[in-house]
Amino acid sequence: MELRHLRYFAAVAETCHFGKAAERLLIAQPALSQAIRNLESELGASLFSRTTRHVSLTPAGEFLHERTRQLLAYVDDSVRGIEEIASGRTGVVRVGMVGTAAFSHLPRIASLVKQALPQVTLEIQADMLTPDQCDSLRSGAIDLAVLRPPAIGDGISLRVLEVEPLILAAPTAHPLADAADVALEDLRATPFIGYGARDSAVNQAVMRAFRTVDFAPFRTHEAPGTAVLLALVAAGLGVALVPASARAVPLAGVVFRDVREGGSVELALGWRQDDPNPVVASVLSILVADKELAELASSFVPEGTP
Amino acid sequence: MELRHLRYFAAVAETCHFGKAAERLLIAQPALSQAIRNLESELGASLFSRTTRHVSLTPAGEFLHERTRQLLAYVDDSVRGIEEIASGRTGVVRVGMVGTAAFSHLPRIASLVKQALPQVTLEIQADMLTPDQCDSLRSGAIDLAVLRPPAIGDGISLRVLEVEPLILAAPTAHPLADAADVALEDLRATPFIGYGARDSAVNQAVMRAFRTVDFAPFRTHEAPGTAVLLALVAAGLGVALVPASARAVPLAGVVFRDVREGGSVELALGWRQDDPNPVVASVLSILVADKELAELASSFVPEGTP
DNA sequence: TAAAAATACTCCATAGGTATTTTAT
């Protein structure tokens, strides 16, 4: 049995007239008679009671008619569903994110996608480290990554979302909290909280910044990521240099100040270069076309950069 | 798109291997590749990511795989359903019945069908008059009839279920209620309740009985059917001659007595001679093969019959 | 290099067309 048989059957069942049904199906009447005959013989059941004057459904035909309606509707719906998926209008996109991006960029990303692609579901994996995101991208565990370049591994494309200056995070009570103008120099001998992962992009940026002055930070504590780091700052354990997007983290007891010569760190969007998933492509095109994200990237050019 | 495409697709989706799938489908591998290719181009979506070493489903393919599973299962189930209907094991049979048959014969009929054809539903229309049943049979409103012959109209087959003697229904207080032996003669001048439909089979049988004696019944009341008639008897308004099956009607205040020379009336099963509905045929075959119904028919031969 | 999918081509089964017959109203 083929769908053709069911489509023919449905037409005859609805019209109760082989001639009319054949006309609707754009085939000749004998072909239709033949097809129904074949269907009946394959099923081992007669579907129509027919004379040359009257065609009506048998009980088996009534049953099949109901089933056929649902079946053909389901087929149509499935075809439409595939079109939706293939066009990238529907689907699931798993997005990995470094810590603070969930606060600073996720709202904009999520609302952009919601508006342009309402049937797309984003599955967010927050607090992922950049190397983990590279692995997950490559293994297919995530489809998009919001990470800190330089990301390793070929087959992965990157687009810088933002160049964030490093800013000072200080406890409210700290002397620098009220300073009009902060320079790296002011951090000499101040208890400093650093990133535990020494080779993380942010930590490297911090180290690079300090290389422009003649002292190393007075590291008293370490944190695995920006969130915990800010918590330690709020607790008054010291100050820290963090990406500007940390301003989006709502945490009492911490104030942020721009820092002269503080350096910067990039935030980028990453994806598999050869990802065939259309919904990933359409989400990507929405994100990279967004003016606000693009403007952010250009407006945050740090002071020290030409 | 045809079911063939979906069957092929399902095989490839399950094995993730064109060669294995082709083997399972009993076709050559290139034919399968071709068919999937055609399906993909028709849908305008790629369903598999494939290299010569690895085959996997795309998101659209995942979606279609799920849909295909359900679709093919539904097709199989529908084919099975049609087999059930065509074989007569499943279906609905509408049965018309004269008044008292609902009490006397329906229990046996229903339990026979329930046991032999558990998936068959009987829709009982009780209290139908014989001519109405003939019309309903012919128009297709009912499929089987339990009626009183002679039934008119060709294209309708009859089989006698039972030959019932007419018996006396008398109020408990009536003198005849305790008589050892009742003859028609004893009803002379006794208030008599007759059937309103003069040409009904039961009334004709009553009239025929009275034609063997030299008096007509002393008709004081009439009833449209046996049920009402018995109610009037119970009320003490008179006696009546009723088919023996009336004994099955549970009604206080009425006693039944055999009547010598009381005559008899037949109860028969009727159906459309050319009914193509298999479930009607299978119910019929169950009913006409039933020993108990057959024995009833022979054992009730009335006294006056050779 | 070997396994597996894709391509090239050939063939025939069958879906569908036309002409005609049968049948029931």
Next chain:
DNA sequence: ATAAAATACCTATGGAGTATTTTTA
């Protein structure tokens, strides 16, 4: 007498086969 389904027969599309090439792990 006529409308409509069935039958007979023919044609041609495309599904499936065999042989071969291409590709990638």
